Amino acid sequence: MFDWLANPNRFNRISEKMQPCILLIAIITLISGLYFGLFDSPKDYQQGDAVRIMYVHVPSAWLASFLYFSLAISCVFYLVWKHPLADLISSAIAPIGALFSALTLVTGSLWGKPMWGTWWVWDARLTSMLVLFFFYLGYILLSNAFERKIDGSKTASVLAIVGLINLPIVKFSVDWWHTLHQPASIIKIGGPSIDDKMLLPLILMIFALSFFSLYMIILNVKTKLIEKKCEALLLKANLEEISKAG
Amino acid sequence: MSLQSSFIQIFISHIKREFLINFRSLVDVISIISFMILIVILFVLGIGPFEEKLRLVSNAIFWIGLILAIIPSLEKTLQRDYDNGWLDQTITSPTPMEIILLSKSLAYWLIVIIPLIISLPLFIVLLDINLKLIPWLLISILVGGLSISLIGIIGSALTLGAKRGNILLPILIIPLIIPILIFGVGVSEAVRINESPVGNLFLLIGFTLIYLVISPFISAFLIRIAISR
Numbered sequence: 525m526f527d528w529l530a531n532p533n534r535f536n537r538i539s540e541k542m543q544p545c546i547l548l549i550a551i552i553t554l555i556s557g558l559y560f561g562l563f564d565s566p567k568d569y570q571q572g573d574a575v576r577i578m579y580v581h582v583p584s585a586w587l588a589s590f591l592y593f594s595l596a597i598s599c600v601f602y603l604v605w606k607h608p609l610a611d612l613i614s615s616a617i618a619p620i621g622a623l624f625s626a627l628t629l630v631t632g633s634l635w636g637k638p639m640w641g642t643w644w645v646w647d648a649r650l651t652s653m654l655v656l657f658f659f660y661l662g663y664i665l666l667s668n669a670f671e672r673k674i675d676g677s678k679t680a681s682v683l684a685i686v687g688l689i690n691l692p693i694v695k696f697s698v699d700w701w702h703t704l705h706q707p708a709s710i711i712k713i714g715g716p717s718i719d720d721k722m723l724l725p726l727i728l729m730i731f732a733l734s735f736f737s738l739y740m741i742i743l744n745v746k747t748k749l750i751e752k753k754c755e756a757l758l759l760k761a762n763l764e765e766i767s768k769a770g
Numbered sequence: 771m772s773l774q775s776s777f778i779q780i781f782i783s784h785i786k787r788e789f790l791i792n793f794r795s796l797v798d799v800i801s802i803i804s805f806m807i808l809i810v811i812l813f814v815l816g817i818g819p820f821e822e823k824l825r826l827v828s829n830a831i832f833w834i835g836l837i838l839a840i841i842p843s844l845e846k847t848l849q850r851d852y853d854n855g856w857l858d859q860t861i862t863s864p865t866p867m868e869i870i871l872l873s874k875s876l877a878y879w880l881i882v883i884i885p886l887i888i889s890l891p892l893f894i895v896l897l898d899i900n901l902k903l904i905p906w907l908l909i910s911i912l913v914g915g916l917s918i919s920l921i922g923i924i925g926s927a928l929t930l931g932a933k934r935g936n937i938l939l940p941i942l943i944i945p946l947i948i949p950i951l952i953f954g955v956g957v958s959e960a961v962r963i964n965e966s967p968v969g970n971l972f973l974l975i976g977f978t979l980i981y982l983v984i985s986p987f988i989s990a991f992l993i994r995i996a997i998s999r
Contacts, residue, residue: 655945655948658941658944658945659945661941662941662942662945665938665941665942666928666929666932666938666942669929669932669933669934669935669938670931670932670933671933672999675931675995675996675999678995679928679932679992679995679996682928682988682991682992682995683928683942686924686946686988687945687946689980689984690945690946690949693949693977693980694945694948694949696949697948697949697952697953697973697977698948698952700952700953700956700973701952701956
């Protein structure tokens with residue numbers, strides 16, 4: 525099945541048809557999610573209007589971790605089956621994932637200012653999100669650090685997989701560190717049970733941001749495919765010139 | 771001679787080789803220790819010479835100094851062998867690259883840890899570390915040092931032949947080292963506040979065992995990529 529999908533031309537053809545649908549779903553869910561989230565959902569009895577930050581914060585946190593997972597999976601595909609498309613996909617995912625983890629940190633600290641009184645708390649969740657951001661950063665930096673693109677892709681793929689092994693350990697150890705130093709004093713967002721009126725926009729926003737990032741990834745991959753085609757054409761033209769001159 | 775015993779021989783001879791390279795000149799060893807002392811001095815100057823304050827953070831300073839002192843010399847461990855063609859030669863030999871890399875990381879661990887243990891009294895004096903901590907500190911730096919060098923070999927293999935590898939290396943491996951810092955400091959912190967440090971120590975050992983298993987394979991894979999270019 526993956527062989528079938530790995531053909532760049534086929535990918536182009538399929539994505540051509542899928543892209544408008546994905547964008548449409550993203551826009552519809554984004555608008556309805558924002559409407560329900562900002563106007564038609566109850567205030568939290570403790571947090572007031574600030575709870576609405578959650579509708580951006582939680583989906584981006586979810587996406588940041590999910591995108592890292594898919595980045596590592598596509599790196600596995602690249603290393604094992606050596607599909608060039610898998611490499612393009614993982615290099616397309618990385619900046620978007622980094623963006624979402626940064627967004628999580630920013631929205632989290634915007635929420636933290638009125639709630640906790642500070643922009644930043646060395647809470648376990650915040651710290652592991654920060655570490656996740658640095659894993660993305662390391663992947664992007666390493667994949668651009670070599671003379672030849674392919675060396676960077678291979679090496680950075682290994683880093684992404686090592687990161688996937690290491691992230692649960694980091695998460696666990698940061699949790700451990702936090703509980704060792706001070707008892708949990710932070711209000712869990714939404715608490716154990718969440719009102720249906722709040723759950724609806726949350727789910728809508730998760731869909732919206734997921735489809736939006738899928739759209740961006742496909743766009744990114746297509747751009748990279750075109751770049752590769754341009755490079756190949758240039759190379760061909762140069763070769764022809766050389767053979768003519770020779 | 772059976773295959774197994776020949777592997778062990780190769781393993782030991784590689785460790786010997788690393789030892790000879792590093793202890794003949796002693797430059798690396800001296801620079802690691804003096805770098806660590808300087809980091810400690812910087813921390814103390816930054817915090818101020820207040821004994822109560824220092825006692826609270828001395829474990830953390832010791833561990834951060836240890837990690838920061840090890841990182842700069844990591845880049846050279848494989849890069850030197852890569853540049854002079856030693857790695858190309860060994861990859862064609864029948865010995866698996868994994869065994870060579872395991873011996874390399876064990877040798878690197880010993881090279882870092884022996885001078886550190888010798889100079890431990892100095893740090894105990896400088897940082898005013900409680901005497902009852904010493905056995906735990908010793909065990910935790912032995913175990914933690916092993917996992918730092920195992921991760922360091924991965925980092926060193928990742929940046930092999932990269933542009934600005936020396937700047938890239940810390941960015942890549944510091945996130946991987948976070949658990950070691952947490953558990954390593956956790957061991958001595960637990961002793962300091964009169965709790966059992968065994969939990970933290972076991973977690974540190976477990977973490978090290980994970981890397982002992984995966985690190986040689988990952989770095990061998992990376993070296994094959996680097997050699998093939």
